[in-house]
Amino acid sequence: MTKPLSEREIVLGILMDVTEHDVYSHIALGNVLSKYQYLDKKERSFITRVTEGTLEHMIEIDYILNQFSKVKVQKMKPVIRNILRSAVYQLKYMDSVPDSAVCNEAVKLAVKKGFGTLKGFVNGVLRNVARKMDEVSYPKDPVEALSVKYSMLGWILDLWLEEYSIDTVEKILADFQKEKPVTIRCNTSRISPEELEERLKAEGVTAVKHKYLPYAYSITGYDYLGEMESFRQGLFAVQDISSMLVGEIASPKEGDSILDVCAAPGGKSIHLADKLNGTGHVEARDLTTYKTGLIQENVGRMQFGNISVVQWDATVPDEAAFDSADIVIADLPCSGLGVLGRKTDLKYKTMKEQIQELSGLQKKILDVVRRYVKPGGVLIYSTCTISRAENMDNVHWFLEKYPEFTLDNIEDKVCSELKDSVTEQGCLRLLPGVHESDGFFIARFRRSLE
16 A cells, blocks of 8 residues: 655655744644654654754755756745755765765655656756765864854854854864754652662653763653653653753752743743652742643643642733742743754744844843742743853843842752863753753852841
8 A cells, every 4th residue: 555645755845834934843743743653663763864964954955966966955946945855965964864865855755746857857966965965165264164064154153153162163063963862851749760760661662861860861762752761640740951951950848939931931930840759839830821832741641739820921010929938939931952863943943133132032021020039039040052142141241230139059969070160150051962962051040038
């Protein structure tokens, strides 16, 4: 029986959604994997790898195509452009797929999509690429070479090179392109880390304990997360280690009142509820019904009763919440440049002008939510980016504008491997390739008692 859609046609559909219709890749890919659950593990893995790999290496792929095609990439018809992109990814990065099969399948797909008149063009370009891949000439300028080799936009490189050495930037870029296991956090209210490890082993999943936290694991060997009984039962949450460190640095006491102002999808809120051991209360807020729905779904799966979910715009003051929280979590909207290894297409959607806009939005939210902190309470400010404008610059602005807040020393709240990464006592900066985590920033402020 012939399948209605081949894996390569499914990949093409995702690439078209992402590159032509501005859909985020993790959403497009997630929707497809959910829709085609009947495909076997090998087919689903192929779809994931080719989709993510093509997007991750797209600048390099376009650079290669432009050396072998008389029609430049941006002048090609979108369907042909994306067929060629995914094929070049397979030719360069997937030794398990024969070159002839890559070329033949690309030609078939072009014909199926109504571009039979271009099958000679597709075939000629790809066979030329396959024969001469080792002859591709890369830029001599070191920054341009990094841009092509790691498919990173020039303005992002310039931004980072203002703050980091070229060697550190290359470590960051190389780490983005590494295949990473999924990181999970044990729901310690329901099961111990050791018991969870045994459950995962029984489900055929390999779990390796993360060195930064005793309840965190990296997992591999599973097919579809939703099919895992331990996941459906809420015994663990998928969460990067950097996000878990927010909960560690917040360090709540039993009975605390916690307000998480930009909480979706709810990982940090649930982690804090777990740390409260059934006491206190966490209020998880976010802007839209969609986002609060995501929080509610995760709270329900993880089975916590000490969390409530509220739809609220974090830029709008809520007088009823003034001076009410022992801890306020402000994990704020940002450029996301620290998580490009997981959200491969984000670099193409982020504009340079947005950095200052987002920094301004963060200031606006901090200006509001600091009023929710009780005297003597704690405010955690975090982002998943590594640009100074969205991190330390805002810390200095906040301290200068609100002298009732000071940085709280966090060295005793992180493991020994991270102590050297604590800056100005109250701030932790994590860099991909330097640390075993996403790129992330966390600052802990304390409000004075007076």
